[in-house]
Amino acid sequence: MAWYIENGPKQETVLSTRVRIARNLQEMPFPNRMNPVQESEAEKLIENTFLSLDMSKPRTNWSIVRLEELGKMQKLALAEKHLLSKRMLEPGCGKTLIINKAENLSMMILEEDHIRVQAMSAGLDLAKAYKEATNLTFNLEEKIPMAWSDDYGFLTACPTNTGTGLRASVMLFLPGLIRTDRMRYMTDILGKAGYAVRGSSGEGSKIMGYRIQISNQLTLGLSEEEILRDLQHLVDNLIEKEEESRIKLLQADKLGLEDKVFRSRGILENARRISYEEAVNLLADLRLGLSLGLISEGLSLVSLNRLDTNIGNASLQQICGKALIDCELDESRARLIREELKGPDRRTR
Amino acid sequence: MICDQCNVNDASIQMRLTRNGETIDLNLCPTCAAKMQTVGGALPSLFDSFFSPSWPSSDHLTPAMFGLDFDREQGQLHRQTKACPVCGQRYEDFRKTGLLGCAACYETFKPWLEQVLKRVQRDTRHIGHRPGLAANTESSSEDVNNKNQKDIEGISAKAAEPKDKLSVLKMELSQAVEAEDYHRAAQLRDQIQGLEA
Numbered sequence: 001m002a003w004y005i006e007n008g009p010k011q012e013t014v015l016s017t018r019v020r021i022a023r024n025l026q027e028m029p030f031p032n033r034m035n036p037v038q039e040s041e042a043e044k045l046i047e048n049t050f051l052s053l054d055m056s057k058p059r060t061n062w063s064i065v066r067l068e069e070l071g072k073m074q075k076l077a078l079a080e081k082h083l084l085s086k087r088m089l090e091p092g093c094g095k096t097l098i099i100n101k102a103e104n105l106s107m108m109i110l111e112e113d114h115i116r117v118q119a120m121s122a123g124l125d126l127a128k129a130y131k132e133a134t135n136l137t138f139n140l141e142e143k144i145p146m147a148w149s150d151d152y153g154f155l156t157a158c159p160t161n162t163g164t165g166l167r168a169s170v171m172l173f174l175p176g177l178i179r180t181d182r183m184r185y186m187t188d189i190l191g192k193a194g195y196a197v198r199g200s201s202g203e204g205s206k207i208m209g210y211r212i213q214i215s216n217q218l219t220l221g222l223s224e225e226e227i228l229r230d231l232q233h234l235v236d237n238l239i240e241k242e243e244e245s246r247i248k249l250l251q252a253d254k255l256g257l258e259d260k261v262f263r264s265r266g267i268l269e270n271a272r273r274i275s276y277e278e279a280v281n282l283l284a285d286l287r288l289g290l291s292l293g294l295i296s297e298g299l300s301l302v303s304l305n306r307l308d309t310n311i312g313n314a315s316l317q318q319i320c321g322k323a324l325i326d327c328e329l330d331e332s333r334a335r336l337i338r339e340e341l342k343g344p345d346r347r348t349r
Numbered sequence: 350m351i352c353d354q355c356n357v358n359d360a361s362i363q364m365r366l367t368r369n370g371e372t373i374d375l376n377l378c379p380t381c382a383a384k385m386q387t388v389g390g391a392l393p394s395l396f397d398s399f400f401s402p403s404w405p406s407s408d409h410l411t412p413a414m415f416g417l418d419f420d421r422e423q424g425q426l427h428r429q430t431k432a433c434p435v436c437g438q439r440y441e442d443f444r445k446t447g448l449l450g451c452a453a454c455y456e457t458f459k460p461w462l463e464q465v466l467k468r469v470q471r472d473t474r475h476i477g478h479r480p481g482l483a484a485n486t487e488s489s490s491e492d493v494n495n496k497n498q499k500d501i502e503g504i505s506a507k508a509a510e511p512k513d514k515l516s517v518l519k520m521e522l523s524q525a526v527e528a529e530d531y532h533r534a535a536q537l538r539d540q541i542q543g544l545e546a
Contacts, residue, residue, distance in 0.1 A: 030450055149456075155449075159466055
């Protein structure tokens with residue numbers, strides 16, 4: 001089972017954890033200053049070094065994806081799974097993507113930096129994601145000299161990543177804080193404390209399905225452990241506040257909340273066409289209902305996780321195996337949701 | 350010391366430029382110093398393109414004409430046209446894209462980069478993992494799992510502490526400068542100076 005369908009620690013509030021580490025080759029200009037010869041040399045060096053590592057065996061556990069061979073839809077599907085950055089959707093940015101079978105560990109080659117290792121984990125598990133990402137990074141560091149300065153640590157193309165090159169982020173599900181209007185205040189505090197707060201699809205994206213992504217902005221002047229510990233501390237606090245807020249919501253109007261959750265279920269189980277945004281928002285109501293015990297029969301978190309992953313435009317087209325126009329997308333999405341909500345999970349849970 | 354103008358030859362001459370009460374000290378090689386002196390006097394054809402036809406006197410001689418920029422706030426001389434000797438990236442390129450061109454850029458643009466790092470990072474010195482030394486993932490797992498029960502309002506209180514307030518103000522200052530809101534930037538700079546004092 002792919003990592004994003006599994007349940008993880010604190011899954012009711014934290015959907016996923018991601019750790020990204022940036023590194024650059026010592027002897028090469030950063031990707032924005034490379035010529036095609038250097039690009040191909042660097043790409044080969046990184047890929048061959050990876051293939052020489054014990055962890056790359058058996059080779060069948062890994063996919064090596066050449067971005068230039070992918071169509072737009074395939075790239076978008078990878079971006080929907082957070083395996084490709086938005087930058088890499090632009091033509092000419094990024095060369096190769098190496099992904100393990102479970103899709104929780106990956107490496108982008110020649111994105112903004114030469115190497116960006118990324119580890120993801122279900123729920124809140126910073127330690128696990130960090131361990132997986134450093135394992136690959138450390139193995140590479142042993143074989144390739146990385147751009148390094150005694151003063152500034154690991155050097156990256158953008159000074160906002162330099163030092164540790166570490167960006168840790170958590171995707172939070174915060175219906176309580178958002179519906180009780182406390183998130184605005186939290187966002188302000190988080191920004192001042194050095195964290196980026198974003199919608200679920202990254203920078204500039206709007207908040208849908210009560211999802212908020214929080215990541216560290218400071219990478220220099222703090223150790224990796226401090227960065228992770230501070231974020232963990234922050235998320236623990238947010239979870240506590242979120243739980244309080246959900247109880248407040250329940251106490252304020254339990255019937256109203258139940259009404260909303262069951263109406264959302266009704267639409268999801270019966271709609272013939274549904275847009276992505278509507279689906280994400282209604283599925284979020286089910287997730288909230290499930291966490292508060294308002295709804296349980298025939299519904300599981302695994303089902304919701306699977307739907308969250310599959311209902312994006314590109315993923316949907318991949319599942320259907322063909323390009324779809326807008327109304328066909330909405331039809332296919334509605335069908336997929338109906339089938340999942342009435343599927344085997346309904347009987348097993 | 351390298352010549353501030355050509356960045357190639359050794360500087361052996363110190364020259365002081367004064368304009369509107371601002372003084373800038375330049376370290377120059379004999380060739381560049383000679384050029385400067387000629388500009389101040391007879392206006393050679395080499396620099397014609399820089400100057401208006403009515404160029405009256407050396408009073409109008411500005412650092413910008415030599416690819417230099419005097420930052421009043423920092424009291425520093427910016428060499429905007431300086432290019433990284435390894436990759437050719439110019440500081441201007443960095444200002445446009447936010448990206449440096451290679452590892453050597455960190456040395457090339459050090460004085461300016463330090464200012465940027467002070468604004469966007471916690472500190473300008475790395476204290477984390479070093480290459481070739483395995484990260485201690487076991488202890489970090491424990492650290493991370495060691496739950497701290499402090500309330501989130503603690504973060505708010507922390508943000509109000511002078512050191513954090515300073516970094517917040519610096520961050521706001523850089524945003525104001527980016528947005529070219531110089532009135533706000535001036536207010537923030539005064540607040541920062543007040544706190545630093």
